Amino acid sequence: MEHYPVLKEKVLEFMKIKEGGIYVDATCGYGGHSKFILENSKNITLIGIDKDIEAVEKCREFLKEYKNFKAVYGGFENLREILKGLGIERIDGILFDLGFSLNQVKDPERGFGIYSEGPLDMRYDRNSPLTAGEILNRWSRKDLIRIFKDYGEIKNCEKVVEKIIERRKKREFKTTREFADFISSVLSKRGKIHPATKFFLALRIAVNNELEVLKKGLLEAAEVLKSSGRILVISFNSLEDRIVKRFFKNRKDIGVITKKPIIPSDEEIKKNPASRSAKLRVGEKL
Ligand SMILES: C[S@@+](CC[C@H](N)C(=O)[O-])C[C@H]1O[C@@H](n2cnc3c(N)ncnc32)[C@H](O)[C@@H]1O
Numbered sequence: 001m002e003h004y005p006v007l008k009e010k011v012l013e014f015m016k017i018k019e020g021g022i023y024v025d026a027t028c029g030y031g032g033h034s035k036f037i038l039e040n041s042k043n044i045t046l047i048g049i050d051k052d053i054e055a056v057e058k059c060r061e062f063l064k065e066y067k068n069f070k071a072v073y074g075g076f077e078n079l080r081e082i083l084k085g086l087g088i089e090r091i092d093g094i095l096f097d098l099g100f101s102l103n104q105v106k107d108p109e110r111g112f113g114i115y116s117e118g119p120l121d122m123r124y125d126r127n128s129p130l131t132a133g134e135i136l137n138r139w140s141r142k143d144l145i146r147i148f149k150d151y152g153e154i155k156n157c158e159k160v161v162e163k164i165i166e167r168r169k170k171r172e173f174k175t176t177r178e179f180a181d182f183i184s185s186v187l188s189k190r191g192k193i194h195p196a197t198k199f200f201l202a203l204r205i206a207v208n209n210e211l212e213v214l215k216k217g218l219l220e221a222a223e224v225l226k227s228s229g230r231i232l233v234i235s236f237n238s239l240e241d242r243i244v245k246r247f248f249k250n251r252k253d254i255g256v257i258t259k260k261p262i263i264p265s266d267e268e269i270k271k272n273p274a275s276r277s278a279k280l281r282v283g284e285k286l
Pocket residue numbers: 004005006026027028029030031032033034049050051052055074075076077097098099100101102124213
């Protein structure tokens with residue numbers, strides 16, 4: 001399967017790579033952006049980070065010819081600690097390409113896919129304890145309403161939550177297909193977008209605590225960046241994008257390079273439909 005790293009040309013352009021610099025790909029996945037950066041730079045050190053141990057192993061194998069690349073298993077929210085472990089204090093630039101990878105969503109066992117049959121998992125890091133099934137089957141009515149409202153931006157979710165509670169008393173939710181079909185039957189509406197899409201997004205955000213983790217990752221990145229070093233963030237939903245936008249705006253030591261987010265061209269979207277909701281924002285340490 002061909003892999004198209006999202007907005008890769010723009011990433012390269014805005015990273016303003018300097019010879020001899022130290023860069024971080026905070027969400028390296030299988031190494032798409034990392035490879036493009038390595039191919040188009042000279043004498044840099046590139047550190048790839050991912051919470052998914054499988055991705056880290058694949059990435060190491062994929063980029064093994066590059067001796068100036070190192071992939072580390074961990075969360076970008078622990079950036080400083082990870083860098084410290086490598087003897088690095090300051091960096092020249094960092095990329096966050098948020099969310100899940102195509103490899104993760106296409107593997108039914110990971111439980112991200114609305115159209116596939118797999119366990120209700122949705123963890124990027126399979127060593128962390130909380131799964132989507134645990135949330136759906138154990139969390140309180142109040143907490144379910146909170147995550148569907150706050151993370152899924154689903155306005156009238158109370159009735160659906162009542163139905164979830166009723167249903168789980170009889171039989172727990174076990175698979176992604178089961179939950180997706182359940183939402184379809186409760187909402188009984190059909191369109192281009194699956195009615196369970198926002199429920200899946202909310203669960204994924206809750207499982208991985210994505211919004212808090214992003215805030216912490218950005219904070220740590222701003223702390224370790226050298227002056228004129230850049231933070232690039234590609235986000236895929238409005239909640240993430242808002243956090244990034246506010247973060248750049250509120251930090252006195254970060255200049256906003258992209259007044260408006262950069263989005264993929266029609267041509268890129270045609271080649272890679274998964275890129276259609278991507279937004280790239282760039283900030284520079286003053
Ligand atoms: C969109 S994919 C990255 C794809 C990659 N840029 C490429 O071109 O191949 C996002 C990756 O971020 C990872 N991830 C999500 N949250 C993370 C976190 N807090 N720390 C580190 N990695 C994370 C996921 O496991 C996934 O592999």
